[in-house]
Amino acid sequence: MQVISGALQKNQEGIKPIAMPADFDNKTLTRFVIAIALKRDKQAFTSLFKFFAPKIKRVAATRFNNSEQVNEVLQETMAIVWRKAHLFNIDKGAVTTWVYTIMRNVSFDMLRKVQANKEDNLSDDIWPLAERNIGEGEIFADHLAKKHMLTCLEQLPQNQQMVVKGFYFLEMSQEQLARQLDLPLGTIKSRLRLALSKLKLQLGDDNDQASS
Amino acid sequence: MDMCLQGAGMKLPIFPLPVFMLPQGMTRLKIFEPRYLKMVKIASKENGFAILLDPWHGDSMPVASWVEITNFGTGDDGFLLLDVRCKGLVAISAAYRDQDNLMWGSIAPLEHWPEHRHDQLTRVFSRLLQAFFMQSEGLSGLYSGDFIDQPNWVLARWLELLPIANQHKVHFLKASSYDSALLLLSMILSENNLRLSDLK
Amino acid sequence: MIRHHPKETLLKAFAGGELAASLSAAIAIHVDMCPLCQEKTAAITREQAMKSFGREALSADINSSGVDSCQQAETDYDDMIQVIVADEQIAPVPLRIPKKITLHGQEFTLPQAIANLQLGKFRHLGKLSRARLLLGEGPIHTSLLHLQPGGSVPEHTHKGYELTLLLAGEFHDEQGSYVPGDFMMLDGRHTHTPVSEQGCLCYTVVSDALHFTQGINKLLNPIAALIY
Numbered sequence: 001m002q003v004i005s006g007a008l009q010k011n012q013e014g015i016k017p018i019a020m021p022a023d024f025d026n027k028t029l030t031r032f033v034i035a036i037a038l039k040r041d042k043q044a045f046t047s048l049f050k051f052f053a054p055k056i057k058r059v060a061a062t063r064f065n066n067s068e069q070v071n072e073v074l075q076e077t078m079a080i081v082w083r084k085a086h087l088f089n090i091d092k093g094a095v096t097t098w099v100y101t102i103m104r105n106v107s108f109d110m111l112r113k114v115q116a117n118k119e120d121n122l123s124d125d126i127w128p129l130a131e132r133n134i135g136e137g138e139i140f141a142d143h144l145a146k147k148h149m150l151t152c153l154e155q156l157p158q159n160q161q162m163v164v165k166g167f168y169f170l171e172m173s174q175e176q177l178a179r180q181l182d183l184p185l186g187t188i189k190s191r192l193r194l195a196l197s198k199l200k201l202q203l204g205d206d207n208d209q210a211s212s
Numbered sequence: 213m214d215m216c217l218q219g220a221g222m223k224l225p226i227f228p229l230p231v232f233m234l235p236q237g238m239t240r241l242k243i244f245e246p247r248y249l250k251m252v253k254i255a256s257k258e259n260g261f262a263i264l265l266d267p268w269h270g271d272s273m274p275v276a277s278w279v280e281i282t283n284f285g286t287g288d289d290g291f292l293l294l295d296v297r298c299k300g301l302v303a304i305s306a307a308y309r310d311q312d313n314l315m316w317g318s319i320a321p322l323e324h325w326p327e328h329r330h331d332q333l334t335r336v337f338s339r340l341l342q343a344f345f346m347q348s349e350g351l352s353g354l355y356s357g358d359f360i361d362q363p364n365w366v367l368a369r370w371l372e373l374l375p376i377a378n379q380h381k382v383h384f385l386k387a388s389s390y391d392s393a394l395l396l397l398s399m400i401l402s403e404n405n406l407r408l409s410d411l412k
Numbered sequence: 413m414i415r416h417h418p419k420e421t422l423l424k425a426f427a428g429g430e431l432a433a434s435l436s437a438a439i440a441i442h443v444d445m446c447p448l449c450q451e452k453t454a455a456i457t458r459e460q461a462m463k464s465f466g467r468e469a470l471s472a473d474i475n476s477s478g479v480d481s482c483q484q485a486e487t488d489y490d491d492m493i494q495v496i497v498a499d500e501q502i503a504p505v506p507l508r509i510p511k512k513i514t515l516h517g518q519e520f521t522l523p524q525a526i527a528n529l530q531l532g533k534f535r536h537l538g539k540l541s542r543a544r545l546l547l548g549e550g551p552i553h554t555s556l557l558h559l560q561p562g563g564s565v566p567e568h569t570h571k572g573y574e575l576t577l578l579l580a581g582e583f584h585d586e587q588g589s590y591v592p593g594d595f596m597m598l599d600g601r602h603t604h605t606p607v608s609e610q611g612c613l614c615y616t617v618v619s620d621a622l623h624f625t626q627g628i629n630k631l632l633n634p635i636a637a638l639i640y
Contacts, residue, residue, distance in 0.1 A: 042497045049493050055465045071488070079496045093458065100461035104429035112433060116548040122433050126440040126525050172344075172373045180344050181401065188400075195399035196380055199392060245501060 024051055029095035036085035049078050056103050063107055073110060077103045101127060219278075219302070219321050222259060225251040226276065226304065226315040228266035232381045233277035233298045234368035235324050238354050239263075243292040247314040252294060256281055262302060262319060265378055274304045275322065275385045295354060300324065301385055325364050325390040334363040337397055341366050344373075367393050374400065414446050414593040422597075423449065427456045433547050434554040434617045438577050438595065440525035441615065445593035515541060515558050520580055520613050531556070539563030545615075557614045559583065564607040574598050574618050581612030 035041035060073040105123035255261040262276035283295035302319035511527040532544035539560040
């Protein structure tokens with residue numbers, strides 16, 4: 001609250017930059033994004049916003065020379081962070097890179113609107129945010145990310161949990177599977193890995209059969 | 213099943229979701245976007261809708277799960293909750309978006325696995341699955357106690373539940389994939405690994 | 413194997429969102445097909461993000477006009493945050509259904525980067541067909557170019573610059589043969605006469621000679637054009 005009251009006294013001279021946002025590390029930033037994705041956490045969003053806002057404005061000011069457009073880039077970028085937090089992929093990179101690419105896309109679409117008078121929002125097609133193919137070996141990393149989200153999920157009220165799980169987590173976790181089969185987690189992991197590589201091998205083999 | 217082949221050329225609204233569903237599979241959805249509320253309205257009056265695995269990893273035309281609505285209600289947050297069951301798989305073509313940004317496509321129903329009889333192995337899978345259903349309130353609630361002790365059904369539910377990336381699951385949308393499903397499950401669920409030659 | 417790649421300066425401008433849509437799309441298509449450039453672009457993007465948003469950028473803020481803008485902004489921020497979080501909806505995962513076109517009985521799937529662009533009518537000239545992609549970029553014209561087997565493009569000297577990106581099939585010219593994903597950027601000094609034995613589909617970008625004299629940078633760089 002101190003920060004805000006300080007900022008309200010706009011015209012005072014000589015105030016040192018007390019409004020400087022905290023320097024969060026990537027782990028903290030990631031926690032914020034997950035909290036937004038799962039709980040629509042407004043406090044986490046506010047922290048994220050105050051962290052990125054001056055940075056976004058500074059970069060945007062090098063591209064747009066009026067403050068209205070600069071503010072538009074800021075608002076639009078952070079609105080996408082709010083609405084697409086669930087699409088953030090922990091394994092694909094740092095939060096900073098993710099926000100940067102969103103800002104880049106927003107600026108691109110805005111420039112196109114100003115110059116070509118086109119509102120086709122091409123950036124989504126040119127730089128798809130939710131990337132498709134997951135390479136081999138990333139299956140488990142992918143699952144780790146889900147596991148991380150699952151632990152966050154446990155904190156949600158029971159009924160809300162069901163919905164989020166029903167929507168995004170139809171799968172069992174590896175732990176659940178291990179418990180179910182009464183096997184060590186390591187065994188389950190190696191069985192999954194082995195089974196998948198065999199499946200791929202077999203797919204290579206039976207492509208011909210399938211077509212016959 | 214011939215019945216499933218009805219509907220060729222029909223147009224259905226499409227709901228892209230990261231959810232893998234085989235015939236008879238069920239899932240619960242939370243609907244809040246206007247275009248998908250519109251979809252539910254149309255679906256309940258007409259012929260259901262299609263859930264398209266998103267992102268689509270397959271190397272062929274997109275295959276979607278054609279679903280019917282089996283139950284609905286309102287969640288504590290006021291959003292519409294919808295239980296749906298997959299009636300069958302359909303190939304999607306000629307997709308477009310309408311003025312509300314809802315996607316539509318023409319469907320061509322696809323066959324899935326032919327019927328099979330239980331064998332020793334599928335009985336084991338069935339018992340394991342029943343045990344899991346009993347422990348999971350979510351699952352038994354969703355299926356309202358219906359557990360169909362039939363190999364296709366059991367294998368399909370396992371494939372939906374296994375913690376494997378969707379890009380690998382898409383293979384099991386193929387009609388010819390029953391044997392490889394059996395193989396995969398045997399490697400994960402049972403002590404004795406099968407070999408492909410054992411199945412022949 | 414893909415042998416022709418965009419230069420690093422182009423990749424940098426692409427990652428920064430500084431290129432015109434026509435060129436951005438071309439590089440997006442190439443990057444999608446070329447694991448090498450994919451790696452490079454990802455690294456460049458991370459680097460740019462660090463430079464723009466990282467620690468160094470932060471201290472630069474404070475040293476320059478940072479103090480003022482920070483304070484002035486704080487109050488605006490709260491309003492903006494309120495507006496944003498009032499939106500209850502979450503964005504769905506975008507669905508990508510491949511867009512296909514059929515030309516002379518051959519079916520092509522268009523790359524995602526151009527799948528939603530408005531495509532003009534195909535005009536045919538012998539074995540050559542061309543349709544404009546309507547990007548509305550004034551002097552920069554973007555097209556899909558199709559050659560039927562045995563077709564060729566009549567000898568021409570490029571005015572301005574030309575970019576040719578092979579999407580499907582093959583062609584060759586005086587300098588060698590090309591495979592899908594090959595990215596060729598030529599400036600006004602080159603001439604070439606591509607010939608395709610089996611037929612091919614290309615994505616091309618051409619600029620007018622008139623504007624070439626202003627320097628390629630201004631053309632490539634919509635930001636420069638906006639500011640200056």
